[in-house]
Amino acid sequence: MPGDGRGHGPGDGPEPEDAADFPRQTDGFERLWTPHRMVYVAGPEKPKDDGDADCPFCAAPGREDSDGLIAARGEHVFAVLNLYPYNPGHLLICPYRHVADYTDLTAEETHELGAFTQEAMRTIRRVSGPAGFNLGMNQGAVAGAGIAAHLHQHVVPRFSGDANFLPIIAQTKALPQVHDEVRRLVSEAWGADA
Template structure:
């Protein structure tokens, strides 16, 4: 029998995860990325974070930088930026993690499944052939084979390069 270790999920599973006094999509840090906050990319229009409680390795969250709750509140520039970042992030995930597919979605409102309904965000979940087995169905447990800190280190260079391409003057 093999052990599946996902120690960073323990606090979440037990309902004891750290409560933040700020919106996770507005981390109180300077710069375009932060490992502490799992922030891979930030500019004046949008942010990209690794999901602290992922469905799969490399699960990203893309949100407008502005605190809004609904897709209908996006400005044209925010909408354009987020769609572009969804495209580029998909390419980065395929290139860096070699995933076989991606789930991309957005839950609007608590009743629709939004865990943080007050700040609009999109999910990109990498998928691999056979990635979820009986564990999810039988025990409602997901297995994630790579530590989130390693995934951050693997992805952040590509997002730093993206930031430099989009903002060459910085």
């Protein structure tokens, strides 16, 4: 058999196999790609993580709620909008104290952080009716914490179809509400009975 012009002929080794001939193997995970967040995670606009003097979570409580994006204040923790949200209503529950690790929280802080997380879910359900939530903490920079030095619990509302092509194709995240409107709605609904 003569060569095919691409170096695949007699004596050139086996013919390359077509990937379409192999069964598809998956790991069972869905993927939510968010490349737009790299501007925040690794870019020049990333907040410093050099201690409480530079910490945006330490600075926010000293501002007016609308300026600091604070939705609610408690005795030990507060709820603040994520400056770079995955979805409208993406809240962070932060202790006032500048601590990095969940094990550093006092019993009172731990209790109020849990209660604020529950109230954040109730409030966001009243305000925008999401289909579900992602809750979580990234402990340490290696685990994905953008600001590792100040503990924060993410409360991310999820909506059917909220992961679309825009972030991947157009490096754009469609957010139908601006921060001020979301903060006002959440703040007004915080603590209201259902």
